[in-house]
Amino acid sequence: MKKHFLLIICLIYCLVIVANSAYAQRPSNLYEVKPDDTLSKIAQKYHTSIADLKLYNGLQANTVTEGQKLLVPITYTVRSGDTLKHLSSTFQLSSEAIKKANRLSSDQLQKGQQLRIVPKKLSMHGQHIVMTREQFKTWLENNTFNRKITLIQHHHTWLPSYKDFTGNNHFAMLEGMENFHRKNMNWKTIAQNLTTFPDGTIAVSRPFNIAPEGSIGNKANDAGLMIENIGNFDIGHDVMTKEQKDTIVYMTALLCLKFGLTPSIDSITYHHWWNLKTGERVLDNAKSFDVKTCPGTGFFGGNTTTSAKKYFYPLIQKKMNEISSTFE
Structure with a gap:
């Protein structure tokens, strides 16, 4: 009796392994770019257009890099045991x-049965890509960058602020900032690589391979990514929404994991810690007229190094641990 019981358990275990293996071997709609690939070749191979490939993957240029991963449309043959729920999970x-x-x-x-699996198109206008947190996670995982990034900058826009956000004017706000940066500041394009909004969405604008511009100075910009958080987070003004707060923590954690950073004053910096005139990092040791309050005196408990260490970095590290625990 005992032998029969053990045999049944072994059979069930083997069936589970086989089932899981079958799902693991399911064709992927993720294509890894080869050395001689072009967007035109990849589009032709998967019976789609360059324009659609760019929308599927949030591509800001017509070039691709070896090792980069692209979501592509595929034809999938339904297998025994497949359900829409399984396919939905597999192909996102x-x-x-x-x-x-x-x-x-x-x-x-x-x-x-033959099914056409077509990736979801991202919301794009020009170089601006507006995404949910999960879409940004996929975008970041799939992309490769040729610039060494060791510093994440946090800023607040001050203007525009919450009163300027209507809930559906993401691109209008981004284009407004880009126009201001070009015409009034004489910068090449919009200063920031990333923007967060009160509704928790994320925008990628300035390509990651191009260093940001701005008054924080070249020492912070050369190896940095700039994040502008929509709002005026000085005490007495905008109170950050939970959606935006969650996005800032999640996005910063993803960036730290992507670029191998540990949360500290050397890896996650505030504009307030940099002298406006010299571009030198002064941390908390500056007169008020030499620095900005950015990212705000009310940003995650304050804009000092003490507040960052106490209120911000622990949230980032905790989220990094949570995300890492989901990796296979």
């Missing part, structure tokens, strides 16, 4: 999106 698409792309009237799938 909603069940409704798969049904719509294949004109399915129900959730039922048949073995051998």
